Amino acid sequence: MANLQALTEQFIRHYGESAESVQAFHAPGRVNLIGEHTDYNGGYVFPAALTFGTTLLIRKRDDHKLGLASTNFSASEAFDIHSIQYDEKDDWMNYPKGIVHELQQTGLRFGNGYDLLYHGEIPNGAGLSSSASIEVVTAYALLTMEGQPTDTVQIALLSQKSENEFNGVQCGIMDQFAVANGKKDHAILLMCDTLEYELVPFQSGSYKLVIGNTNKRRGLVDSAYNERRSQCEQAVTDLQAAFPEVTLLGQLTLEQFEANKQLIKDETVRKRAQHVVEEIDRVLQSMKALQANDLAAFGQLMNGSHDSLRDLYEVTGAELDAMVDAARKVPGVLGSRMTGAGFGGCTVSLVHEDSIDTFTEQVGRDYTEATGLKADFYVCTIGNGVEQLG
Ligand code: GLA
Numbered sequence: 001m002a003n004l005q006a007l008t009e010q011f012i013r014h015y016g017e018s019a020e021s022v023q024a025f026h027a028p029g030r031v032n033l034i035g036e037h038t039d040y041n042g043g044y045v046f047p048a049a050l051t052f053g054t055t056l057l058i059r060k061r062d063d064h065k066l067g068l069a070s071t072n073f074s075a076s077e078a079f080d081i082h083s084i085q086y087d088e089k090d091d092w093m094n095y096p097k098g099i100v101h102e103l104q105q106t107g108l109r110f111g112n113g114y115d116l117l118y119h120g121e122i123p124n125g126a127g128l129s130s131s132a133s134i135e136v137v138t139a140y141a142l143l144t145m146e147g148q149p150t151d152t153v154q155i156a157l158l159s160q161k162s163e164n165e166f167n168g169v170q171c172g173i174m175d176q177f178a179v180a181n182g183k184k185d186h187a188i189l190l191m192c193d194t195l196e197y198e199l200v201p202f203q204s205g206s207y208k209l210v211i212g213n214t215n216k217r218r219g220l221v222d223s224a225y226n227e228r229r230s231q232c233e234q235a236v237t238d239l240q241a242a243f244p245e246v247t248l249l250g251q252l253t254l255e256q257f258e259a260n261k262q263l264i265k266d267e268t269v270r271k272r273a274q275h276v277v278e279e280i281d282r283v284l285q286s287m288k289a290l291q292a293n294d295l296a297a298f299g300q301l302m303n304g305s306h307d308s309l310r311d312l313y314e315v316t317g318a319e320l321d322a323m324v325d326a327a328r329k330v331p332g333v334l335g336s337r338m339t340g341a342g343f344g345g346c347t348v349s350l351v352h353e354d355s356i357d358t359f360t361e362q363v364g365r366d367y368t369e370a371t372g373l374k375a376d377f378y379v380c381t382i383g384n385g386v387e388q389l390g
Contacts (some may be wrong), residue, residue, distance in 0.1 A: 002026075002055040002119045004389065005297060007071070011057045014069050014076070015115045020060040021175050023145065027137035028053035029121075029128040030178035031211055031380060032339045033187055033202075035283040037313055039172030040192030041232050042248030043280035046287075047174055048202060049182020051383035052121040054133040058141045059115050061066050066100060067115035068093045072124075081113045083336075086166055095131050098166030099138040102158050105166045108146060116141075122375070127345025131167075136157035140180075140386045152180040152385060153195060170226050182385035193250055200290065207295055207334060209380040210359060212327065215373050216319040216344035225341055228272060228313065235273035238264045249276045251329055262279040265313050275312035277306060281364035299334025299350045306337035306347075315342030319371050323347045328368035330359045348380070 008022055028049040035045035063069065066084070069076035073092060084101045086094055096116060102112070116138070122130040126280055138156045159176040163169050173192055181188060186199040230371040239246060242260045246252060257277040282301045289297035306324050310316040316324075320338040322349055327336035332355030339348045351359050360377045367375045 002121070004055075006054065007057055007117065007119055009267055010071065011059070011115075011117045014117060015059065015067060018059060018061075022057050022059045023141070025056045025058065025137050025141040025144070025386065026053060026389050027056075027133045027140065027179050027386040028182060028383050029130060029133050030175055030182065031128065031209065031346070032174065032178075033209070033348065034286050035174075035301055035335070036305060036309055036337075036339070036342070037228060037315065038276055038280050038283070039174040039190075039192040039249065040170070041276045041280075042250035043191075043276065044250075045174045045178075045190050045192060046187050046200075046283055047178035047182075047190070048187040048380075048382045049178055049385050050122075050128065050145055053179070053383075054122065054130070054137050055119045055389070056137045056141050058145060059119045060145065061113040061115055064110070065113040066097075067113070068096055068118075069116070070120065072118070072120045081110050086101050086168075091341075092134070094167055095134040095162075096138045098162035099135050099142070099159065100161040103139065103142060103241065104309045106158065107361050108143075108148065110146070114142065114145065123213060125217055125345070126215075127340030127342075128211070129175040129179055129340075131163065131169075132159060132171075132179045135162055135237075136176055136179045140388075144388060155386070156180040165310035169222060170229055178385070180385050182383065184384050185382050187382065189283070193248060200287070203292075203293075204267055204295060204350065206353050207350050207380075208353055208354065208356060210349045211339070211378045211380050212323050212347040212349065212363060212367075213376040214319040214323055214344055214346065214367070214371075214377070215376060216317070216371075220253040221341055221343045224315065224343060231269045231272045232276060234266070234269050234277075235264050238269070239273075250278045250280055252277060254278065254281045271312040271314075275308045278308060278312075281386060295350065296334055301352065302335030302348075303328070309338055309342060313342075317343050319344055319367075319373065320347060322370035323363060323367050323375065324349075326363040326370070327351075327359070329366070330355060332363055333359065
């Protein structure tokens with residue numbers, strides 16, 4: 001967690017003194033334990049909030065400007081809060097701008113502007129939801145400052161809408177939901193079609209979740225992501241010959257899918273749909289494994305998830321595969337998989353606490369040998385969703 005005093009001093013150096021007080025907020029990053037590429041198909045996901053994320057300091061202004069600055073990037077600017085527009089050159093600032101825009105779309109009228117300073121601890125482009133973290137903390141902070149209700153499910157939906165419509169990324173609801181609704185030591189079983197959810201205590205005893213960052217920049221991720229989404233929509237259209245009422249793959253059982261999958265004409269599209277339906281089933285099986293305290297079975301399901309994302313959904317890539325292969329060779333590892341959208345970013349592994357040093361040393365070495373890249377590792381503790389600090 002950021003040092004609030006140092007950050008406040010930085011805020012005042014940047015924006016100057018004022019009679020208004022500086023308030024602090026935090027939203028985490030997230031890791032998804034299982035259930036990948038199921039959210040936009042109306043299926044289950046099982047993410048957890050991390051203890052590190054984005055800290056935001058905010059203070060009221062006496063004009064109508066929105067001041068944006070970050071300790072991570074040099075660019076800072078002040079925008080007219082009543083005429084916010086997307087601009088590619090504004091880079092990360094388009095995330096907070098999108099939130100201000102969406103809040104206004106819901107009818108919120110800002111009577112004054114704000115100065116905001118962000119401090120991000122989530123490595124960029126690592127697939128740990130740094131953008132969702134910025135969106136959710138911004139929405140929560142502005143609603144609090146405006147004296148408005150801060151319903152975290154509504155904040156997740158507003159943040160997803162902002163990312164879809166203002167920033168043009170067709171993401172599902174998982175990231176914003178986890179960042180907004182996470183709880184210390186709990187993972188979230190979320191049904192993305194209905195947004196019903198349950199906080200499940202994640203008790204892994206002497207096993208720890210270890211995140212491995214491939215440090216592989218996620219090249220074509222947006223276009224490949226959108227392509228997967230449209231392939232899933234195509235699968236639904238084909239399956240509607242047998243199930244006219246079905247609008248999302250997640251509404252079919254595995255049995256219904258198996259009995260009718262020949263209706264999907266294109267083989268690649270059929271593979272994509274097969275992943276989605278089986279992955280949703282894996283999430284449900286993993287709940288049973290956790291209830292039975294069977295971490296070995298949970299680990300096997302993690303492995304099954306990765307293999308399916310590699311072979312059927314084809315979103316892993318050489319780096320994620322190399323890291324997962326190396327992880328599975330370490331004694332004391334129950335399971336290892338990619339997490340997030342794929343094509344780079346991070347893996348998550350379930351590792352015995354006595355094996356963590358061997359894990360980081362051996363996986364780090366094998367990964368560099370295979371790819372020429374250097375990996376980073378974080379032993380993961382599950383933290384809270386968005387909150388006000390202090
Ligand atoms: C990204 C998206 C999420 C989800 C995952 C894949 O993180 O933002 O909505 O689709 O990919 O599970």
